[in-house]
Amino acid sequence: MPLEIVTIPCLSDNYAYLVNGPDGVAIIDAPEAAPIIAALDERGWTPGVIMLTHHHADHTQAVAELRDKYGCMVMGPEAEKDKLPPLDMAMPDGMTGGTGDGEMLVIAVPGHTLGHVAFYYPKGNAVFTADSLMALGCGRVFEGTYDMMYDSLSKLAALPPETVVYSGHEYTQANGRFAITIEPDNAALISRIKDIDAARSRNQPTVPSLLSLELETNPFLRAGEPSVSRHLQMEGADPAEVFAEIRTRKDNF
Template sequence: MSVLIEIHQFPCLNDNYGYLVHEPGSGATIAIDTPDAEVYLAEAEKMGWQISEIWNTHWHPDHAGGNLKIKEATGCRIIGPAGEADKIPGIDKRLKGGDRVELGDATATVIDVPGHTLGHIAFHFPDQDVAFVGDAVFALGCGRVFEGTMEMMWESLKRIKKLPKKTRLYCAHEYTASNAKFAVTIEPENKALREYVAWIEKRRAEGKPTVPALLERELETNPFLRADLPEMQLAMGHAGNAAATFGEIRGRKDRF
């Protein structure tokens, strides 16, 4: 890896994670989403970093609600999804899938991941094996399909599935223990899942985060990412149809 980025992860609100990402060579620091402006500013001060940009994944208030306060305090630039620009407070630059954004000497690629919201994007640092995925995917879960369709959300998850297996997925919430309880109802015989659940229980008992999630492990255990498997499709009653299988799993989770 040519450029190393530093990632400072911290809890905020009820179950959100905040992220500050720093590139030491340039001193540039980005805030990934802004659930709580005061916490972000305090954490940046603690790290000795100055927030230079905010990168929003989508418009929901627990992701963009702190934009204006942080911009007022720091003069930072705000970038976010073009498809939701009218809902992103203070946006300065609009992004779409395939665009590249720079953090000092590090570069991230924008991935379109609509479904949870219609304009949701993710940021992938390929040289760092890191992706900030907002509410598109969680450890053992995925975001509720609020604005898009099940087919749209499945296509978004397929884009995430194509990332290198060593990619660490920095999602926006600590939902893993709850997601695990549901996942075992879908694949009770999945040995990798049972081992993952034991690890999750230990981490949470110790007060430690389960995020970031390793994509390789999610591909083996996360039911939402496994809707293209024939055995999963058969079990869900939608043989040969991955999108319908995903929709069945998502519907079950919504009612869980």
């Protein structure tokens, strides 16, 4: 049974997801109950589990209401269990579960928070990255270090290029305005920005995105490209140092 994935806009710019597969329905992150309940009702689905990527309130604040309504399990990263709503299962890095296209791997991606995880479905060609890898960007480094975030993004960049990236926010248009300052001559980026602007003019989401497109256009995945280091006048620098410079510029953009 192939995965059926539903993107749910929540709050002002968050996304939650429903994943319907051979093992039932999962909610990934819980920013706001009403739109998640509406999406479930529309399809006649009942969730069996809520899976949390990290502890920030805009990804967890609807857990209590959803758990009360559906009686579903709540799972989240073991490294953040003391900061999350009460968990029925704490998930360590490398944990696997599920069957068929629903087989899932927990990948530790610290940086935005120290215990942030991504959920990778290798047979379903999907990865849920929340505030680690984002469309044309990456999350702000609040708790970790730039080196930590660079290592996390490198893990995600090594996934198969056909992987679909489901990230946590509708930040893509703003990310594009920054990305073009890093690679003003990147034809793929220029084209993508036009597509993003057209989609947002129609109030359409720009998430999810293909990892192959992120590899071509996302400046935070391109710190090892000679064209990027040249533009930043950092030729010969370690890619992790280039990443830190890009992230610092974004923080001040």
